[in-house]
Amino acid sequence: MTQIKINVNNQPVSVISPISLNELIALKQLNSDGTAIARNNAIVSKKAWSTTYLNDNDTVDIFTLVAGG
Template sequence: MSFITILLNGAQMSCAPNTSVLAFLTDQNIGQEISQNGVAVAKNGTILAKPLWDDIHLQNNDKLDIFTLVAGG
């Protein structure tokens, strides 16, 4: 089986080709954490709507960034 390389918050990772964003994040044991409100995922600089996480698939050299919104003053 071949694997592709992606960057998750700057760290190099690998997964099977055509893995969905949701499946990848779940495999990394962070799927449940990011499903909460206040967390966003960007693929190659574009924020992904949560309902699409299972429909968008990863390709070699994709870059995923996870953002947590923090309130403060």
Template sequence: MKLIINGEARRVESANLDELLAELKQQGGALALAVNGTIVPRGQWPQTPLYDGDTIDLFSVIAGG
């Protein structure tokens, strides 16, 4: 399926957010994800399906002040 990930069109095989992170080798660490502009809580990633044409924004969370 084709997704837009951080503004770049990519073809992926993932069916949900957890699988997408594994496919992109982005597991672990402080990450935040939005699907079509809506932040998805980490606990919902395994149950959040992906559909052709979805826009995914992947953020690395950085502590600061």
């Protein structure tokens, strides 16, 4: 295992590699319902989260729907 640096929503984060997008969501304690993820400016389908692994210096943007009005 290796430690890598990634940017999550413009915040630098150090994580242990290998780490998938599913594992990142769990690490951040986020609910996957209503959540979308872009890796290096490309949207990743929810079906691919478990097989999409992050690399050093990747940029991840996590979008979560918020209800309200």
